[in-house]
Amino acid sequence: MKPTDNDNPPASVKAAWRKRVDAARAEITREQRDAEAAALTRGLAELSASTVCAYVPFGTEPGSAQLLDVLRHRGVRVLLPVVPTGHSPLDWAEYSDAASLRPGRYAFLLEPTGPRLGPHAVAEADIVLVPALAVDRVGVRLGRGAGHYDRSLVLASRHTRFVAVIRDTELVDRLPAEPHDVRMHAALTPGRGVFSLAESAQV
Numbered sequence: 396m397k398p399t400d401n402d403n404p405p406a407s408v409k410a411a412w413r414k415r416v417d418a419a420r421a422e423i424t425r426e427q428r429d430a431e432a433a434a435l436t437r438g439l440a441e442l443s444a445s446t447v448c449a450y451v452p453f454g455t456e457p458g459s460a461q462l463l464d465v466l467r468h469r470g471v472r473v474l475l476p477v478v479p480t481g482h483s484p485l486d487w488a489e490y491s492d493a494a495s496l497r498p499g500r501y502a503f504l505l506e507p508t509g510p511r512l513g514p515h516a517v518a519e520a521d522i523v524l525v526p527a528l529a530v531d532r533v534g535v536r537l538g539r540g541a542g543h544y545d546r547s548l549v550l551a552s553r554h555t556r557f558v559a560v561i562r563d564t565e566l567v568d569r570l571p572a573e574p575h576d577v578r579m580h581a582a583l584t585p586g587r588g589v590f591s592l593a594e595s596a597q598v
């Protein structure tokens with residue numbers, strides 16, 4: 396994928412990128428998606444963590460609910476986001492099993508039903524698997540455009556590693572960055588597993 400016109404304000408360039416990635420994702424077959432999800436799960440084996448903030452993919456997002464179960468079976472505590480009302484940071488609750496997930500604020504987005512741990516629970520995570528549409532080589536992430544993760548990741552501990560989960564083609568040279576954009580330390584892709592983005596970052 397190629398960068399668009401960098402003279403436009405970042406927000407409108409981001410919107411153009413979202414359209415482009417969504418269109419490319421819509422072309423991916425179910426078989427490809429399943430194969431990629433399995434590869435992402437294998438890629439996670441490289442990470443060691445006792446608590447991981449993860450997400451339940453919707454639509455054409457990379458990943459799977461099975462990935463969450465694999466983490467659980469390894470003894471990892473898995474926290475999932477609960478979308479708040481308004482512009483607050485994400486809330487979190489522990490994942491137990493797929494049957495306990497229910498739609499929350501968005502009908503298409505499954506959420507955990509256990510006790511809410513509050514926005515600061517992200518600080519307990521060793522790793523946050525962050526849903527992304529694209530990420531660039533220095534860790535700038537393109538999300539859905541609601542700013543939920545940017546508002547939440549500032550509450551993480553300085554030991555927490557942010558790992559954007561994307562397809563291989565969604566690692567791009569340069570994304571427009573705004574001051575509030577929280578940088579990713581690493582990316583997880585089906586083809587490459589986990590790899591560091593910014594030079595100083597270690598996963």
Ligand SMILES: Nc1nc2c(c(=O)[nH]1)N(C=O)[C@@H](CNc1ccc(C(=O)N[C@@H](CCC(=O)O)C(=O)O)cc1)CN2
Nearest residue numbers: 450451452453454456476478503526538539541543544
């Ligand atoms: N799987 C997943 N969970 C997540 C996120 C995410 O990006 N992916 N979020 C990341 O912040 C938060 C939820 N934020 C969201 C913000 C906007 C839209 C959104 O734009 N949805 C489309 C409709 C998509 C559809 O119908 O399939 C829309 O409203 O137009 C979705 C989630 C927390 N949980």
Ligand SMILES: Nc1ncnc2c1ncn2[C@@H]1O[C@H](COP(=O)(O)OP(=O)(O)OP(=O)(O)O)[C@@H](O)[C@H]1O
Nearest residue numbers: 409536537538539540541542543544545546575576
């Ligand atoms: N820390 C913050 N404080 C206040 N507003 C913020 C913060 N982070 C993001 N925002 C606001 O949220 C909006 C969306 O930001 P952005 O386009 O970077 O979202 P995103 O990272 O793509 O979305 P998401 O994290 O939900 O996937 C912007 O208008 C921005 O001003």
